[in-house]
Every structure is written in structure tokens, then in C-alpha cells.
Amino acid sequence: MADLNYQKPNGFSPDQQGVDSSWMLHAVALAKKGWGRAAPNPMVGAVLVRNSQWISEGYHNGVGSSHAEKVALKGLEGALRGTTAYVTLEPCSHKGRTGPCAQALVDAGVSRVVIGTLDPNPLVAGKGIDLLKNAGVEVSLGVEEETCLDLIRPFAWRMKTGRPWVHAKWAMSADGKIASISGDSRWISGVESRAWVHRLRGGMDAIVVGSGTVLADDPMLNPRPWGNRTPVRILLDRKGRTPSSCNLAQSVLEGQVILITNPKAPKHWKQGWRSKGVEVVEAEDGLNVLVEIAQSRGWTEILIEGGGGILGSAFAVGLVNEVHLFVAPKILGGLAAPGPVGDPGITKMLYARMLRLMEGQICGPDIRLRYLVEP
Ligand code: AOF
Ligand code: ZN
Numbered sequence: 609m610a611d612l613n614y615q616k617p618n619g620f621s622p623d624q625q626g627v628d629s630s631w632m633l634h635a636v637a638l639a640k641k642g643w644g645r646a647a648p649n650p651m652v653g654a655v656l657v658r659n660s661q662w663i664s665e666g667y668h669n670g671v672g673s674s675h676a677e678k679v680a681l682k683g684l685e686g687a688l689r690g691t692t693a694y695v696t697l698e699p700c701s702h703k704g705r706t707g708p709c710a711q712a713l714v715d716a717g718v719s720r721v722v723i724g725t726l727d728p729n730p731l732v733a734g735k736g737i738d739l740l741k742n743a744g745v746e747v748s749l750g751v752e753e754e755t756c757l758d759l760i761r762p763f764a765w766r767m768k769t770g771r772p773w774v775h776a777k778w779a780m781s782a783d784g785k786i787a788s789i790s791g792d793s794r795w796i797s798g799v800e801s802r803a804w805v806h807r808l809r810g811g812m813d814a815i816v817v818g819s820g821t822v823l824a825d826d827p828m829l830n831p832r833p834w835g836n837r838t839p840v841r842i843l844l845d846r847k848g849r850t851p852s853s854c855n856l857a858q859s860v861l862e863g864q865v866i867l868i869t870n871p872k873a874p875k876h877w878k879q880g881w882r883s884k885g886v887e888v889v890e891a892e893d894g895l896n897v898l899v900e901i902a903q904s905r906g907w908t909e910i911l912i913e914g915g916g917g918i919l920g921s922a923f924a925v926g927l928v929n930e931v932h933l934f935v936a937p938k939i940l941g942g943l944a945a946p947g948p949v950g951d952p953g954i955t956k957m958l959y960a961r962m963l964r965l966m967e968g969q970i971c972g973p974d975i976r977l978r979y980l981v982e983p
Contacts, residue, residue: 625751628722631655631694632752635724638667638676639696639759644811644836645670647908650697650727650763652676656684656718658691675700677709681716688717696724696756698749701735710736714743722748724756728767758966761980762908765929772813772902774927775911776919777805778948779934779974786914789942791824797934800972808932810835813907814866816898818918819845826855829913830863839911840864842901844894844918848873852880860885866901868894895921920950923961931963931979934971 638653646652646668654676656663666679674682677699681688693699699709699721713721721740726749727733740747757764762773779797780786787793795802809815810831817829822843829841841856846869850856856865867881871890878888891897895918902910912922922928954960963979970976 702731785940798972916950924952
């Protein structure tokens with residue numbers, strides 16, 4: 609099994625680590641071009657470098673298309689002695705759909721492979737590194753590891769748990785309100801923040817909201833402009849409150865809509881939704897069936913956009929992995945004005961769900977914060 613520490617290359621110079629880091633960060637930028645396309649595979653980037661010169665590069669663009677290394681190697685096979693390959697993810701060792709990348713790097717004559725992080729896929733998980741080392745290729749593992757891990761978090765989570773990675777998103781005023789006391793919520797955040805959310809939507813397998821959000825905002829929930837992926841739009845409505853005249857039910861031709869409801873909800877109401885072409889799923893536990901649907905359809909990433917009821921339940925059952933928060937420079941006031949998360953049953957500070965801040969960015973007049981939810 610490969611060890612996780614950064615291994616200094618032969619002839620290590622103090623500058624080498626910095627050089628490795630900068631090429632790796634370039635590979636990370638390449639990997640991100642696969643955002644919304646690579647899943648359910650991970651985003652991966654690769655760069656080939658010889659004598660400090662860029663030779664070629666590649667990234668993974670989705671299931672069935674070449675892996676990043678293969679894209680970079682194309683046409684250069686056999687001509688790469690003395691070349692270093694920078695790869696954000698351990699090159700694969702399994703046959704898969706496209707043949708092992710680790711072997712392709714060896715066959716191409718690459719001398720050194722610098723790797724961001726191990727592949728959590730049990731088919732690979734260290735075997736790619738072993739293959740390279742056994743063939744006499746020098747391997748350095750763990751360069752810009754946190755950044756490379758961040759690229760594959762949803763994939764790694766699905767590999768480890770079999771469950772989808774769940775994002776939650778909300779926008780609130782500086783005093784923590786998602787609407788005024790009269791329920792007005794358009795708009796809290798500015799255009800830049802809303803554009804950012806649309807890009808996020810364009811990489812999701814599904815977008816989920818509760819009935820309160822549809823009744824208040826009547827959203828379409830599609831990415832505008834369209835992204836690399838068309839998310840399935842899901843409404844959770846236990847009691848049958850949302851009319852089938854809403855925008856979601858009226859727009860099935862633009863993308864699939866699923867209604868998850870309780871078996872006890874009125875029959876004629878469910879029929880109204882079915883008649884619009886919406887898939888209606890009946891279950892006692894809506895969030896649980898949401899996860900089952902994601903698993904059976906091979907989804908990796910889901911975005912819950914609210915409202916407070918669903919987010920409260922999702923935090924209560926530990927479903928949320930990542931939070932995208934937009935804070936607008938506004939005070940709405942009103943002790944009865946709603947906040948973003950309903951009651952997850954936390955009675956003491958000791959039991960607060962802990963978040964880890966990953967990014968903070970000024971986004972037009974707002975601040976965008978990205979957190980991981982601590983397990
Ligand atoms: C790499 N480079 O660019 C990617 C890798 O079904 P396949 O054959 O496409 O294999 C998918 C698996 O390969 C995926 O689960 C992950 O373990 C690895 N992804 N590996 O060497 C790449 N995308
Ligand atoms: Zn591969």
C-alpha cells in the first residue's frame with residue numbers, strides 16, 4: 609500500500625516542491641474543466657513536463673471518454689523518457705472502460721509521476737502507484753493534496769459510503785433572515801451570487817426543494833444559462849400543498865421532475881401531478897427515499913435549496929455534506945422573520961453541527977462562504 613507522505617524526488621532541491629506545486633495547481637485547473645461532465649467519475653487533470661517545459665495536458669471529460677492521462681499522452685507514446693507527469697489523482701490500474709493509465713504512463717516512457725491524492729476507488733486504491741513503482745517509475749504522492757482531495761470529495765464520499773454528496777445552499781441577510789416578516793424574499797442576494805448558484809446547479813444531478821419554497825417563490829430550479837449537466841428537479845411535499853399549476857410541474861419538457869410525497873396525500877392531487885408528466889414517488893420518509901433514488905440512479909451530487917423545513921430535517925439526520933452560504937449586506941429584522949434552517953433538534957451549543965470554512969469570497973455586494981459539514 610502506498611504511503612501518504614510527500615516523497616521527495618531523487619536529487620531533491622529546495623525549489624522542487626514549489627515547482628511540483630505549481631504544475632499540480634495547473635493540473636487542478638484543468639481537472640475543473642470537467643465540472644458537471646466527469647461525474648460519476650472524478651474530475652482529473654494531467655500535465656506532462658520535461659526540462660521545465662510544458663509538453664501536453666489533458667482532463668477527464670466524462671464516463672466513456674479518455675482519462676486525463678490518456679488525453680495528455682495521445683500521440684506522444686514512446687517519446688517521453690525524462691518526462692514528469694503531474695496527475696491530480698492516482699493513475700488507475702484497473703482495466704475499466706479505457707485501460708489502465710498507470711500502465712500507459714509506463715509504456716509511454718514517463719520517468720516520474722507526481723500525484724495529488726490516492727484514488728479511493730477500491731479497484732485502484734494504491735495499486736496504480738504500486739504498478740508505477742514496480743516498473744521503475746519514480747513516484748511522488750501528496751503534492752497539493754488538500755486541493756486535489758477537494759476536487760474529488762463527492763466521488764470519494766460515494767466510494768466510501770455509497771451515498772450521494774449533499775450540498776445545501778441559502779442566501780440570507782446580514783441578520784440571518786431569508787425573508788422579510790411579510791414573507792418577501794425576492795431578492796436577498798445580488799445578481800453575482802445568483803449567477804454563481806446557477807453555475808452550481810449546472811453541475812448537479814438533482815436539485816431539491818420543499819413545498820414552502822415552491823409556494824413562496826414558484827421557482828423553475830433549472831440552471832440559467834444551461835450548464836454541463838441537466839439536474840433532475842425534485843419537490844418534497846408530504847401533505848399535497850403545492851398546486852400542479854406551478855412552474856416546476858409545467859416545465860417537464862425542459863427537464864425531469866420528481867415529486868416525493870406521502871402515501872396519505874390526496875389521490876386526486878397526486879394524479880394532477882402525474883398528468884403533467886411528473887414522476888410521483890410515495891414514501892413515509894421523504895429524505896430517505898431521496899437517498900435511495902440517488903443511489904439507484906447513480907447520482908453523485910444533490911443540491912438542497914430549502915426551505916427551512918427540509919434543511920432542518922436534512923441537518924437533523926446528518927445528510928448535508930457541504931454548505932454554500934450567501935450573506936447580503938441587508939438588515940431585515942423582525943424576530944418572527946424566518947431563518948434558513950428549521951429545527952434540527954439542537955438544544956445546546958455543545959450539539960451544534962460544526963462546519964469547516966473552505967472558501968470565503970466577495971461576490972458583488974455579498975459574501976459567498978463555502979463550508980464542509982464536519983462528520
Ligand atoms: C485515472 N484518470 O482521468 C480518471 C480516473 O469506468 P472507467 O474506466 O472510466 O474508470 C473510472 C474509474 O477510474 C473511476 O472510478 C476512478 O477510479 C478512475 N478515474 N482515473 O487514472 C482519470 N477519471
Ligand atoms: Zn485511468
